[in-house]
Amino acid sequence: MRMLLLWLLPLFLAIPLVSGCQREKAGITVAGSTSVEPFAGLLAEEYMSRHPHSHIYVQGGGSTAGIEAVRTHAANIGTSSRSLLPDEKDLYAITVAKDAIAIIVNPKNAIRDLSLDQVRQVFSGKIKNWGGLGAPPHPIVLVSREEGSGTRESFQKFVMGQEEISLESLVQDSNGAIRQVVSNDPHAIGYISLGLVNEQVKALKIAGVEPTLANIEGNKYTLVRPFLFVFNGEPAGEAKSFLEFVLSRPAQELLSREGLVTVLKPSGR
Amino acid sequence: MVYRTRYITQGIAKVLIWIAALSTIGVMILILFQVLAEGLPVLHLRFFLDPPKSMGREGGILPTIIGTFALTVVAILFATPLGVGTAIFLREYTRESRISRLIRFGTDCLAGVPSIIFGLFGFVFFVIFLNMGWSILSGGLTVAAMILPTIISTAEEAIKGIPPSYREVSYSLGGTRWQTVTHTILPSALPGICTGILLSVGRSIGETAAVILTAGSSLLMPTSLFSPIRTMSVHFYILAREGISIEMAYGTGAALILLVLLVNTVANWLLNRYIRRRA
Amino acid sequence: MIMEIKEKIIEKILLLVALSSIAVLALITFFIFQQGLPLIWKIGPKAFILGQQWIPSKGLFGIFPMIVSSFLVTIGALALGIPLGLACTIFLCEWSPPAVGTVLRPAIQLLAAIPSVIYGFWGLIVLVPLVRNYLGGPGLSILSGSVILGFMILPTIISISEDSLKALPPTYKAGALAMGATHWQTIWRVMIPAARSGIVASIILGMGRAIGETMAMIMILGNAVKMPSSFLDSARTLTTNIGIEMGYASGAHRQALFATGVILFIIIMLLNSLAIFLSRRRTG
Numbered sequence: 001m002r003m004l005l006l007w008l009l010p011l012f013l014a015i016p017l018v019s020g021c022q023r024e025k026a027g028i029t030v031a032g033s034t035s036v037e038p039f040a041g042l043l044a045e046e047y048m049s050r051h052p053h054s055h056i057y058v059q060g061g062g063s064t065a066g067i068e069a070v071r072t073h074a075a076n077i078g079t080s081s082r083s084l085l086p087d088e089k090d091l092y093a094i095t096v097a098k099d100a101i102a103i104i105v106n107p108k109n110a111i112r113d114l115s116l117d118q119v120r121q122v123f124s125g126k127i128k129n130w131g132g133l134g135a136p137p138h139p140i141v142l143v144s145r146e147e148g149s150g151t152r153e154s155f156q157k158f159v160m161g162q163e164e165i166s167l168e169s170l171v172q173d174s175n176g177a178i179r180q181v182v183s184n185d186p187h188a189i190g191y192i193s194l195g196l197v198n199e200q201v202k203a204l205k206i207a208g209v210e211p212t213l214a215n216i217e218g219n220k221y222t223l224v225r226p227f228l229f230v231f232n233g234e235p236a237g238e239a240k241s242f243l244e245f246v247l248s249r250p251a252q253e254l255l256s257r258e259g260l261v262t263v264l265k266p267s268g269r
Numbered sequence: 270m271v272y273r274t275r276y277i278t279q280g281i282a283k284v285l286i287w288i289a290a291l292s293t294i295g296v297m298i299l300i301l302f303q304v305l306a307e308g309l310p311v312l313h314l315r316f317f318l319d320p321p322k323s324m325g326r327e328g329g330i331l332p333t334i335i336g337t338f339a340l341t342v343v344a345i346l347f348a349t350p351l352g353v354g355t356a357i358f359l360r361e362y363t364r365e366s367r368i369s370r371l372i373r374f375g376t377d378c379l380a381g382v383p384s385i386i387f388g389l390f391g392f393v394f395f396v397i398f399l400n401m402g403w404s405i406l407s408g409g410l411t412v413a414a415m416i417l418p419t420i421i422s423t424a425e426e427a428i429k430g431i432p433p434s435y436r437e438v439s440y441s442l443g444g445t446r447w448q449t450v451t452h453t454i455l456p457s458a459l460p461g462i463c464t465g466i467l468l469s470v471g472r473s474i475g476e477t478a479a480v481i482l483t484a485g486s487s488l489l490m491p492t493s494l495f496s497p498i499r500t501m502s503v504h505f506y507i508l509a510r511e512g513i514s515i516e517m518a519y520g521t522g523a524a525l526i527l528l529v530l531l532v533n534t535v536a537n538w539l540l541n542r543y544i545r546r547r548a
Numbered sequence: 549m550i551m552e553i554k555e556k557i558i559e560k561i562l563l564l565v566a567l568s569s570i571a572v573l574a575l576i577t578f579f580i581f582q583q584g585l586p587l588i589w590k591i592g593p594k595a596f597i598l599g600q601q602w603i604p605s606k607g608l609f610g611i612f613p614m615i616v617s618s619f620l621v622t623i624g625a626l627a628l629g630i631p632l633g634l635a636c637t638i639f640l641c642e643w644s645p646p647a648v649g650t651v652l653r654p655a656i657q658l659l660a661a662i663p664s665v666i667y668g669f670w671g672l673i674v675l676v677p678l679v680r681n682y683l684g685g686p687g688l689s690i691l692s693g694s695v696i697l698g699f700m701i702l703p704t705i706i707s708i709s710e711d712s713l714k715a716l717p718p719t720y721k722a723g724a725l726a727m728g729a730t731h732w733q734t735i736w737r738v739m740i741p742a743a744r745s746g747i748v749a750s751i752i753l754g755m756g757r758a759i760g761e762t763m764a765m766i767m768i769l770g771n772a773v774k775m776p777s778s779f780l781d782s783a784r785t786l787t788t789n790i791g792i793e794m795g796y797a798s799g800a801h802r803q804a805l806f807a808t809g810v811i812l813f814i815i816i817m818l819l820n821s822l823a824i825f826l827s828r829r830r831t832g
Contacts, residue, residue: 034795041488045322057487057497059403064798074402141686146771146792147604148801156605164603170688170782171771173792176511183512184677185686200512279732286643289635294652297659297699300670354565362559368566374824375570381753381820382576382813383760385787389794389809390576393583414572421569445551447558468661475663478762478791506665506763509672522666529661537654 027055028238032066032079033150034174035099035193036227039255040079046254047245054238063150067091070232076239078230081150081193082157092233095226096246098261100194101155102203102211102223104179106186110135113205119159122189125166130187142169143181143190151175154225155191195259216261227260301526308523311516317524321488326514330521332490336405336498339491340484341473343409344416345466351413352420353462357450359421360428380418387415388482396483403497408484412476416469423468427461428454460539467536471529477502501525580813584806596807602773602789609804611811613775617690617783618759618812620776621769624694625701625758630751632698633705634740640706641713642735660703668764671696676768685780688770694779696764701754708753712746713739745826752823756816762787786812 030040037060044056061069063080067088070078084093103119105111111133114122121127122140131137144165145152156165172178175192182188183200194211197203203211206221215221235243245251252262319329355372363369391411401407431454439449455462477500485497486507499507501521508518588596591609599610636656640649671692680687720742724734740747770782771792784792790805790812 055489055492057489059485059487059497061795062798065795068798148793148795148798164606167601167603167774168772170686171773171784171792172510173766173771173795174511176513180510180512181686181688185680188686275730275733279730282732282736283643286635286639289632290639290644293632293636293699293702294655297702298655300667300699301659301662303670303674304666351565351568354562355569358562358566362562368563372566372570375573377824378817378820379569379573379576381756381760381816381823382573383756383762383787383816385760385762385790386576386580386809386813386816389583389790389806390579392794393579393806394575398579414576417569417572445555447555471661475661475665477663477665478787482794502663502665505663505669506767509665509669510767518669522669525663525666529663530658533654533658533661537657 027057028076028242029057029059029069029074030077030079030229030242031059031061031069031075032230033063033081033227034060035081035149035151036079039097039195039227039258039260042254042258043246043251044242046251047242050245051241054241056242062148063153064148067230070230073232076231077235077242078228080228080230081225082153082228083226084228084230088230092231092235093228094231094243094247095263096229096243097227097252097255097263098216098224099227100211100216100221100224100261101151101158101191102194102197103189103191103206104182104197104201104203105189106182106184107200107202108186109189109202111204112202113208115207116159119204119206120161120163123160123165123169124163125168138187141181141185141188142166143178143188144169144171145175145178145191146171146173149173150225151191151193154223158223158225159191193259197259213256213261224261304519304522305526307516308519308521308526311520312523312527316520320490321517326517330501330504330517330524332488333499333501333504333521334524336484336491337474337500337502339405339494339498340409340412340480340500341470343405343494344412344473345470347410347413348417348420348469349462349466352417352465353424353455355421356424356428357454359425361446361450361454376418376421379414380422382415384415384476384478385482387411388479390414391479391483402495403483403485403487404495405484405491405498406494408480408498408500409494411479411483412473415476415479416472419469419472420462420465423465424458424462427458427465430461431457460542464536464540467532467539471532471536474500474525474528474532475502476500477506481506501528577813580806580809583803584808584810587800587803587807588810597811600775604793604801604804607800609800609807611786611789611808613773614784614786614789614808615811617769617776618785618787618815620690620779620783621693621697621765621785622755622758624690624779625697626751626755628695628698629701629705629754629758633702633709633750633754634747636702636706637709637713638735638740640710642731656703656706660707664700664761664764665767667696667700668767671764671768679780683780685778686770686782688768688782689780690769690776690783691779693765693769693783696768697758697761700761700764701757704754704757705747705750708750709743709747712743712750715746716742749823749826752819752826756819756823759785759812759816759819760787762791766791786815 037058041058044058048054063082066078067080069075128140129137130140175196178190178192179196179201182190209215209220211221216224229243252264256262316329318331320331322328359369391407395401395407395410396403435453436449439453480500481503486499486503487497488499491498505521596609598612600612601608601610675692676687679689679692716739720738721734724738765785766788769788771784771788772782773784776783786808790808794805
């Protein structure tokens with residue numbers, strides 16, 4: 001008798017399996033870049049508090065994976081921290097914010113300013129010691145994102161150009177983790193989303209230009225990448241509603257508070 | 270002269286062993302202590318009952334608790350019948366033969382597969398091939414595969430420990446094999462089986478690599494078995510890695526340790542009761 | 549009659565159920581190999597296993613540094629785990645007051661159940677800065693990884709070795725002592741060698757666990773892709789390679805990660821078969 005019950009239980013589980021087999025989830029899935037993910041999550045929280053019956057599932061997976069997910073309808077909205085590639089141009093992308101890449105060092109590090117060239121030489125391994133940059137000599141500890149990360153690709157594009165990031169660099173799988181390492185190691189240097197810079201790390205000036213919102217908008221600080229929402233076709237339904245919210249003033253102000261650059265023109269224009 | 274050296278050697282060995290053992294245990298306790306010390310202050314009722322806010326910077330960890338619970342339940346529900354059934358088969362329905370050796374080999378091998386491989390498998394099989402997506406179900410089934418060997422071996426041990434006289438009495442009273450199993454073997458083996466289940470629960474709670482790849486990392490309250498969820502250990506990992514909030518990380522860690530402590534204590538208590546019954 | 553048919557059916561059902569563990573193993577093997585083998589074939593097994601450069605963006609997939617790192621981290625963990633494990637086992641079995649034993653044994657069991665991410669976290673917060681400040685390097689290193697791994701496999705080594713020691717016939721110990729050996733001599737020259745195969749099995753099991761550990765290693769090893777040249781270097785094991793890039797990978801990159809899984813799987817299966825062989829010999 002008891003055995004019978006024990007075996008009936010998996011069968012009971014099969015019922016939701018069959019009934020839910022189409023994976024109808026109320027709500028929408030927003031998947032893609034892990035750089036966008038925390039901000040998308042905050043926006044989703046805000047949106048869901050205003051629209052109590054909606055569900056927005058935010059996931060990571062990477063810019064490329066997110067774009068793929070939208071293409072196969074596995075996700076309603078794909079997020080990306082890089083521009084679309086030529087063979088992705090058939091999808092509909094809209095910039096919801098702009099994010100700068102900040103080169104960060106430990107607050108104890110004396111260096112405040114580097115040229116783009118110097119950054120490239122450091123990350124490619126040509127300059128291996130802080131002594132080569134005018135600071136007290138000590139081997140440089142490089143920290144980078146993992147292969148496939150949108151942030152790494154943007155860094156590669158803006159800073160490295162044709163050169164490879166040194167194979168000796170430490171690799172961490174999120175912006176937050178890079179920030180952790182740099183904040184704990186006085187000799188580390190890394191790159192993260194400007195929106196994640198806090199008092200634990202110091203963002204370097206690049207060729208004298210500080211990564212501030214003013215300099216980004218004025219096109220003086222050029223390590224800037226778009227945060228995209230990618231759709232398969234015209235946005236519709238809940239996805240459209242979420243998009244409209246994200247582009248609205250309150251949402252953009254939230255993003256701005258978090259350190260991103262808004263896409264809203266200041267009111268009046 | 271030789272007589273004395275032996276005792277000197279023993280003395281030295283004793284000292285070294287004491288130092289080694291005590292310092293080892295000391296360090297391990299220290300590890301637990303650090304997390305608990307920093308984390309316990311964070312644990313208040315709202316921590317357990319509130320959902321997280323600001324992507325985990327504030328609020329509580331309710332969805333992760335529910336997610337952990339749901340995933341574990343799914344895993345146990347699938348693994349227990351399969352595991353106990355296997356043990357019954359091995360112990361009651363066959364002798365040592367090619368089939369039984371093959372099954373044991375499979376079970377032993379399965380026990381050694383690392384969790385990341387289970388994660389890859391679960392991702393490719395449950396999430397993609399069976400189209401279950403990142404969900405409690407995908408995660409639970411993957412973990413079920415991981416705990417299956419444990420349930421099989423503890424169930425087998427439990428059944429092995431039953432005196433043959435129990436079976437003989439049952440058969441002599443005219444019971445069939447199946448009746449013997451259900452009315453005699455299983456009830457007696459139940460405490461041992463439960464211990465195995467509890468051990469597996471502990472393992473399932475702490476499992477991270479496989480769960481991240483199969484259950485996702487959504488912080489929303491799950492609405493069905495197909496919802497993606499973040500378990501407590503995954504939440505702890507993400508908080509700790511991304512430095513989102515060290516305080517919350519410690520809190521989640523402390524909650525994890527307490528949970529594992531609870532499960533283990535109950536398992537031990539059950540085991541002791543079981544042993545006392547047998548003896 | 550009905551009863552007999554029912555019994556037959558139940559027997560067949562149970563047979564199917566019992567084959568489930570084989571079925572799962574077969575499924576895992578099939579899917580992992582199916583995803584990973586094509587890539588190994590395409591690049592060539594030698595280039596994959598012995599290749600020293602892992603640069604997915606350029607299509608270079610060599611996992612030799614990962615294999616070496618896995619090996620080094622595991623050796624380091626064993627170097628810590630075996631002596632300490634044996635010491636604790638001997639302590640528990642022979643030299644501790646019984647009261648201590650009843651407290652310690654459940655404590656060790658508890659430590660075995662602690663999620664690995666908590667060990668990793670502690671390593672990150674406490675051990676890594678220590679290594680960085682006193683020994684040099686970035687702290688996120690093979691050394692840190694080995695130490696944490698060593699602690700993680702201790703409960704495994706201790707509990708199985710303890711079982712082996714306890715399973716020895718009491719005559720071994722009694723005989724040795726009766727012949728005038730000291731307690732230590734008895735332990736070291738009689739009991740441990742007699743329990744050798746069980747202890748070795750526990751070590752191999754611990755080794756398997758060490759090679760398979762992922763999350764804590766991602767946190768502590770630093771994950772640099774190059775071939776490590778010292779224990780203070782950062783490194784990436786087979787497991788962390790999969791763990792750290794799996795979230796993002798697609799296409800050939802993802803296949804390469806599965807291929808890494810294939811190699812890992814083969815290594816673990818070989819180790820496990822060895823352990824099974826040794827432990828079966830013990831009970832035989």
